[in-house]
Amino acid sequence: MDGQNIDSPDPVAASTFEKQLHAVPYGVITVLGMGSWGTALAMVAARAGRDVRLWGRRAALSEAITGTRINPDYLPQVALDEAILATSDLTEALSGTEAVLIVTPSPTLRDVCAAIRPHLPTGIPIALCCKGIERGTGLLLSEVVSEELPGHPVGALSGPTFALETALGHPTAATIAFPFTYKNRLDPAQSPAARLAVSMSSAAFRPYISDDPVGVEIGGAVKNVIAIACGMMTGAGFAENTRAALITRGTDEMKFLAEALGGRRETVTGLSGAGDLTLTCSSMTSRNMSLGVQLGKGVAREECFDGRPVVVEGEVNAVSVVDLARRIGVQMPICEAVHTVLHEGADLVTTFSDLWARPIESEPRTLTMELFHPTTTTQVS
Incomplete structure (x- = not known):
């Protein structure tokens, strides 16, 4: 082949690989909300190799999930991964967590933030997976969380994602957005957006990173x-x-x-x-x-x-x-x-x-x- 060593790596591919950054995934992820979307996101995180805690207010539902590995009220079609711990105890759900996904209905967001405040160490990133604008105040949901839980990076996970298809492992893409601080700009791979994207990535779920949560x-x-x-x-x-x-x-x-x-x-x-x-x-x-x-x-x-x-x-x-x-x-x-x-x-x-x-x-x-x-x-x- 004109003297070319066919076993040598493609220099273009090698150069591209060298430019890729390596983010450290979060080991433990807590999903707050046992509805269909919360359950689907718990499955996404479990497939990506994370230790997942799935929290809901109703003890009977968490016990049913623990006993049957199925969410009978919201996603009965999907057998849940063994890596998902279902609980109605916030202390258990948040102990040792490294990232939190809030998937409760948007009108209850302030109450949820107040409930988790005593259990959540400062600095843990919070990704909003519910959608809306607070009625009365006109605040974005991220602004609500920042008011109620200061000291946490707050972002959003959103995209064209029907819960059942996502939970079944159909190829799905979404955006994960957090504000990028000056420190994040210097080391983008260790930003909350990048780390959460890597934490949720699998063969079926493909996140994209954004610095525009608004x-x-x-x-x-x-x-x-x-x-x-x-x-x-x-x-x-x-x-x-x-x-x-x-x-x-x-x-x-x-x-x-x-x-x-x-x-x-x-x-x-x-x-x-x-x-x-x-x-x-x-x-x-x-x-x-x-x-x-x-x-x-x-x-x-x-x-x-x-x-x-x-x-x-x-x-x-x-x-x-x-x-x-x-x-x-x-x-x-x-x-x-x-x-x-x-x-x-x-x-x-x-x-x-x-x-x-x-x-x-x-x-x-x-x-x-x-x-x-x-x-x-x-x-x-």
Whole structure:
């Protein structure tokens, strides 16, 4: 081969390998929340070789998981790894932990933080795996944790991740975002984002690292509201064109809000923004999409989900997202439409007709233009 030693390593590949950094994984990870997503993340961490503690408030559920290696209430289809210790005791759950994933419902976040405060040594990184903006204060969930648990790096884990598919080991990708301090910039492999990414990585689960938790959090909160909008229009009888328009313009609403809060627009085009939005707006597995479809078909809210009291994140997020956007002067017409239907009793068809008849705008930000829409007074039919 022209004198080339075929056994010598590829110099390009060798050079690339030498540039790769080696992060030290966390050995013990605590997952707070025994719902479907918390259980799935416990499986992800266990597959990656971690010692996992899965905590929930209900002793009966933790005992059932311990006895059967199945979460009968949320993921009965999945046999849980033996490396997962299920417990309702916070002392047991947090003793010796090196990283914490909070996967409890966002409205309970302050209470959860207060409960774990006596058990959690300073400096342990906390990754939020719940999504939303605190109602009333307009705070991002990371800001809530920082208020309640000062002295901890706080980040977020988010992406296009249905719990069952993740738990079953279907190839899945997500973003792990933490702020990068000056020390992290000097040694990025030892940053919380890098270490947690390595800690959760396996053949089936692929994390990406970000230093923009604001952008990641906004994507996670807003996408649920846009998914309800997509469901409403689907239920009302519209099809792919309509959903594609809502997803695309919904992504822009996410970008504007993220940027206004100090996040980056490009983060919203990644897994935690556009990726999660596309998934949530494309499947009835999403409770947000499902609620929207039922409402679009004319089902009364109290009769949705066969009358069961199903918690839908986007329903709560619609209030907190719109309140925050109004407060800081960001226009989010799709989220406003969902809020108006869900919480102000507006007619769905009229509301979305008005959304489509808004003044004609330019799409590139380099153009500033607004034109009167000729069908402002007509309805989508």
